[in-house]
Amino acid sequence: MKQVNKHIDKHGVGHVTLRPEDDQDMWHLYNLIQQGDLVRGPAVRRVQSVSATGSTDSQRVRLNLTLQVSSVLFSAGDGEGAAASNDPSSSSTATSTASLHISGRVTSENPHVRMGAHHTLDVETNRDIRIEKDPVSGSQHVWDSVSLGVVEQSIVPGRGAEVAAVVCGEGQAVFCLLSEHMTVIANRLKVNVPRKASGSQHDAGLNKFYSAVYDGITRHVPYQTPELKAIVVASPGWVRDAVVDYVQAEATKRGNKALATALRTKLVKVHVNSPHVHSLMEVLKNPQIAAQLNETKFAREGMALDKFFKMLGSDELRAWYGPDHVSFAVDRAAVGTLLISDELFRASDPGLRKKYVAMVEAVQQKGGEAVIFSSMHESGQRIAQPTHRNRRDSDISSRRRGRRSRGGSVQW
Amino acid sequence: MSYAREKLIEEAVRVLEEQEKMGKKGVSLVVIGHVDAGKSTLMGRLLYDLGRLDEKTKVANERGSSKAGKSSFSWAWGLDGTTEERERGITMDIALQSMSTPHRQITILDAPGHKDFVPNMISGATQADCALLVVDASTGEFESGFGRGGQTREHLLLVRSLGVSQVIVAVNKLDQVNWDKDRYDDICDQLRPFLIQSGFRESKLRFAPVAAMMGVNLAECEGEEAKGLLEWYSGPTLVDMLDKLEPPARDLKAPLRIPISNVFKGSGSGTSISGRLCGGVVQVGEKLRILPGDETAVVKNIYVEEETVPWAAAGSNVMLQLTSVDPVYLNIGNILCLPTELVPLATVFTARVIVFDIEVPITSGAAVELYHHSKDVPATVTKLLATIDRGSGNVLKKNPRVLAKGISAEVQITLRPSGYSGVARPIPLEPFTVSKDMGRILLRRGGETIAAGIVSEIFA
Numbered sequence A: 001m002k003q004v005n006k007h008i009d010k011h012g013v014g015h016v017t018l019r020p021e022d023d024q025d026m027w028h029l030y031n032l033i034q035q036g037d038l039v040r041g042p043a044v045r046r047v048q049s050v051s052a053t054g055s056t057d058s059q060r061v062r063l064n065l066t067l068q069v070s071s072v073l074f075s076a077g078d079g080e081g082a083a084a085s086n087d088p089s090s091s092s093t094a095t096s097t098a099s100l101h102i103s104g105r106v107t108s109e110n111p112h113v114r115m116g117a118h119h120t121l122d123v124e125t126n127r128d129i130r131i132e133k134d135p136v137s138g139s140q141h142v143w144d145s146v147s148l149g150v151v152e153q154s155i156v157p158g159r160g161a162e163v164a165a166v167v168c169g170e171g172q173a174v175f176c177l178l179s180e181h182m183t184v185i186a187n188r189l190k191v192n193v194p195r196k197a198s199g200s201q202h203d204a205g206l207n208k209f210y211s212a213v214y215d216g217i218t219r220h221v222p223y224q225t226p227e228l229k230a231i232v233v234a235s236p237g238w239v240r241d242a243v244v245d246y247v248q249a250e251a252t253k254r255g256n257k258a259l260a261t262a263l264r265t266k267l268v269k270v271h272v273n274s275p276h277v278h279s280l281m282e283v284l285k286n287p288q289i290a291a292q293l294n295e296t297k298f299a300r301e302g303m304a305l306d307k308f309f310k311m312l313g314s315d316e317l318r319a320w321y322g323p324d325h326v327s328f329a330v331d332r333a334a335v336g337t338l339l340i341s342d343e344l345f346r347a348s349d350p351g352l353r354k355k356y357v358a359m360v361e362a363v364q365q366k367g368g369e370a371v372i373f374s375s376m377h378e379s380g381q382r383i384a385q386p387t388h389r390n391r392r393d394s395d396i397s398s399r400r401r402g403r404r405s406r407g408g409s410v411q412w
Numbered sequence B: 001m002s003y004a005r006e007k008l009i010e011e012a013v014r015v016l017e018e019q020e021k022m023g024k025k026g027v028s029l030v031v032i033g034h035v036d037a038g039k040s041t042l043m044g045r046l047l048y049d050l051g052r053l054d055e056k057t058k059v060a061n062e063r064g065s066s067k068a069g070k071s072s073f074s075w076a077w078g079l080d081g082t083t084e085e086r087e088r089g090i091t092m093d094i095a096l097q098s099m100s101t102p103h104r105q106i107t108i109l110d111a112p113g114h115k116d117f118v119p120n121m122i123s124g125a126t127q128a129d130c131a132l133l134v135v136d137a138s139t140g141e142f143e144s145g146f147g148r149g150g151q152t153r154e155h156l157l158l159v160r161s162l163g164v165s166q167v168i169v170a171v172n173k174l175d176q177v178n179w180d181k182d183r184y185d186d187i188c189d190q191l192r193p194f195l196i197q198s199g200f201r202e203s204k205l206r207f208a209p210v211a212a213m214m215g216v217n218l219a220e221c222e223g224e225e226a227k228g229l230l231e232w233y234s235g236p237t238l239v240d241m242l243d244k245l246e247p248p249a250r251d252l253k254a255p256l257r258i259p260i261s262n263v264f265k266g267s268g269s270g271t272s273i274s275g276r277l278c279g280g281v282v283q284v285g286e287k288l289r290i291l292p293g294d295e296t297a298v299v300k301n302i303y304v305e306e307e308t309v310p311w312a313a314a315g316s317n318v319m320l321q322l323t324s325v326d327p328v329y330l331n332i333g334n335i336l337c338l339p340t341e342l343v344p345l346a347t348v349f350t351a352r353v354i355v356f357d358i359e360v361p362i363t364s365g366a367a368v369e370l371y372h373h374s375k376d377v378p379a380t381v382t383k384l385l386a387t388i389d390r391g392s393g394n395v396l397k398k399n400p401r402v403l404a405k406g407i408s409a410e411v412q413i414t415l416r417p418s419g420y421s422g423v424a425r426p427i428p429l430e431p432f433t434v435s436k437d438m439g440r441i442l443l444r445r446g447g448e449t450i451a452a453g454i455v456s457e458i459f460a
Helices: A023-032 A080-084 A145-154 A200-220 A239-253 A257-266 A277-285 A287-292 A297-314 A323-331 A342-346 A350-365 A378-387 A394-400 B005-022 B039-049 B055-067 B083-088 B115-125 B141-146 B151-161 B181-197 B238-242
Strands: A002-008 A014-019 A038-050 A056-075 A099-106 A118-122 A129-133 A162-169 A172-178 A183-190 A228-235 A267-271 A337-341 A369-373 B025-032 B095-100 B104-110 B130-136 B166-172 B205-209 B258-264 B271-276 B281-283 B287-291 B296-304 B307-309 B311-313 B317-323 B335-337 B348-355 B366-372 B375-388 B395-398 B408-415 B440-445 B448-458
Touching (some): A014 A023, A014 A145, A023 A056, A023 A099, A056 A118, A145 A350, A162 A200, A162 A239, A162 A277, A172 A277, A200 A239, A228 A239, A228 A257, A228 A277, A239 A267, A257 A267, A277 A287, A277 A378, A297 A337, A297 A369, A323 A350, A337 A342, A337 A350, A342 A369, A350 A369, A369 A378, B005 B025, B005 B281, B005 B311, B025 B039, B025 B115, B025 B151, B039 B095, B039 B104, B039 B238, B104 B115, B115 B151, B115 B440, B130 B141, B130 B151, B141 B181, B151 B181, B151 B440, B151 B448, B166 B181, B181 B205, B281 B296, B348 B375, B366 B408
Parallel strands (some): A162 A228, A228 A267, B025 B104, B025 B130, B130 B166, B166 B205
Antiparallel strands (some): A002 A014, A014 A129, A038 A056, A038 A129, A099 A118, A162 A172, A172 A183, B095 B104, B258 B271, B258 B335, B281 B311, B287 B296, B296 B307, B348 B408, B366 B375, B366 B440, B375 B395, B375 B408, B440 B448
C-alpha cells in the first residue's frame, strides 16, 4: 500500500489517504475503517433522470463519494474467484481476489447523488481512498496507536514473505497462500479414494487424486511470481512424497518448465500430523520453513503462541488468558508479552476498542511486548478463541459470510 | 422377499439364537500394537494356518517379497495389498479378513501401527468388539513401543475408549530372545497394571507367547521350533483364546445405523459400501438415508463374508450394494440409517471426556481433530464446563481454566467451519445415553490422542 497523504493532529484527529495494491492491503483497510469514519473513494453510480415527457434516461457516472461508514464487509478470495476462472494461465498473474465493501450514507455534496443516500463502495486496487476520523463529523474513533501502527505496517514496501502451502492427505488437499498478514485458502479438493480393501481401485483413485492436485497447483499456486519464497507440500504419512513425485513427473511430461523449475528451487516437504488447515501451524514450526520465514509476522505469531501454550502446560501461573484475567494482569504491570487478536480492535463499540488500545499501550510502556495477531492467520484464529469467551462467533462469522460481488459497485 | 420391520427383527433374533446354539458366534477383532510389532505378519501366518490363505498366494508372496529384498515381509503381504505398503513394508490402512475357529466366526481388522495412520486404526477399531494386541518381545523393541510416544499405550487407550473390553495380548518374536520365560513374564507384568488402569478387567485379559513368523503357538504349539516354548508353556494357543472371545450383546431393536468405512465400485451395478452395523437390522430392498445430506439409496444386495444374505443384523461387518444413488453422495464417514429414524446432526455439543497423558493442557479454544467412526473433522473445544470426579460423577470445579492430564471433564465442542461458507458442516452424532456406538468420540491434536469421551448433549 502507498500512503498518498496524511494529516493527523496531536489528538489523533485527521485523515490518511492510502492506495491499496493487493489483497493484504484490503485486509489492512478493513482493520482501519470503523463505523462512523468518513471514507472518500471512487464510485460508480447509476444516475437516472426523468425528462419532461416522463421518459427516463440512466447513465453510469464515475465520481468520488464521501461516506459515513455504517458497515464494512471483507471477504478473502476464498478460491471462488480463482475457481471461476478455470483458465490456468490466470494463475501466473497475481490476481487480487480479496474484496472490501464499505457501505454508508453519502455526506458530501455532489452533482449526482443526494446527501444521505446510501451507497456501497467497492474498494479497488490502485484507487486512492481517504479515511477520516474526526469526532466532530460524527466518527466515534480517532487515530490511536494501534491504527497508526497498522498504517505504518501496511505501507512498508514489498509484499512480505509469500508462501504457498498444499496440505494434503489421502484423497484431500487444501491449497493455501500465506502472506505477511493473511492466509488465504485458495482451494480445497476432495477426491474419493476407495480404501485398500477394494484392491486395484485404491491405486486408480490415488492417481485421480494426484492429477487433481497437479491441476490445483497449476491453478492456485502462483509459482511464476518471483516473490513466492517457497512451495510447501505437507502431509501425514508419505502422501507428500507421492504427490511431489507425481507433480514433478507431470510437469516434465507436459513441458511446464516454469513449474518444474519452481519445484526444483522452492519446494519444501514437511511432515504434519493431520490433513486439515490447522496443520499450517505445524508447517511454520518446521525449522526449514522457520528459517526462510524468519522475522515475518506470522512466524513470530506462531512462535509466540507456541511459547504461550507451552508455558500454560509447564508454568500455569505465568500464562493467563481471557479478557478479565488479562486486564487484571495489565493493571498490575505484570505482562511480559501480550498476545491479542486484531479482531478486538474491530469492535464497533469505541469504548471497547479504547480499552484494548489502552491495554496494548500500557504493556508497551512498561517495556513489554504486544503481539497483535492477524485473525486471517491460523494462529490468530486460534488465539481469537480463548480471548473471545463471551462474545465469540458473531464477529468471526459475520466477516466470513461477507457477500462477494465483483466488478462495479453495489447500489441500493 | 422382504419382511415388515417387526417380523424381520423377530426373524433375526430367532436365527441368531439358533446360531448361538450351534456354537458359531460372530465376533470382530481389531489387531493393534506398535509399528513393526508383527501384526500383519501374525495375521498373515494365522490365516495361512487356518487355511484361509491358499498355498499359491503364499508362494507368490514369498517370491515377490524376496524379489523386493524384503523376504521377512512375506506373511504380511497376505494383508498388505497395496503397492505402497509393500514397497515400504508397512501397513497403512485397515485390512479386512475373516476366519473361522471351531466356535467363532471372526472378522479381522488388521490395523496400521505407524503413528501417522492412527486415523485409519481408529476407523478399524470402531468396527471391532475385541482387540488383539501384538507386542514385540525382542530387546529394546518392547520398551520403545510401550514407552512414551510408542503406539502400544495409545492404541490400548483408543480401543478401550471405543468400547472394546476384551484384549488378548500376543507377545511376539519370543524366538528372538531364545524363548526366555523371564522376558515373557516381565512383559506381562509391565502390561497388566497399565491395562487394568486403562479400564480393562483382569478377568478379560489373556496373554499368549508366540512367534508369528514361524507360526509357533498360533494355531498349534508343536514341532521343532516350538521346543523352546514347550519347556515352560503348556497353556492354550492363540487360536484357542480367540475361540473363547465373547461377542457383546447386539441391540437388534435399536434404530439402524451403518457408518460407512469404505466406498468403492463393486462388481455389478451401483456403488458398494462397507461398514459395520452399529444397531438394528437392514434388509434388501430397503431405502436408506445418507447422513449428512438429503440423499437416499436403495439396498440392492447385502454381502456378509462374501456371501449374499437377505438381511444383516447389528454387529456384522457388511458390504452393501446400493443403487438409485449418485456415488458422489457416498463418502467415507457418512452414516446410513432408515429415513424414519434419522440420526441427529450436530455442530455444537457437550461431551464428557477423559484427558490422556498430554504435555500441553487443553485450554478453551484448543484446536483439535474430532474422530467419530471413520470421520475426522476439525473442531474447537469452546468451553470447559466442569471437571468431574471420575468415580462418582460429581462436579469438582466449574469453569476450569485448563484441563491437565488425567482429568475427567465436561466440555463443549464446536465443529470448525470448513469450506468457503464459514459455516461448519454438521456431523451425525447421538448422545451416549441414546446410542453407545454413535456417542463415542475421540479428540486428537498434533498427532497424539489427547482425550476420549462420550457425547452428553447436542445443542445445534
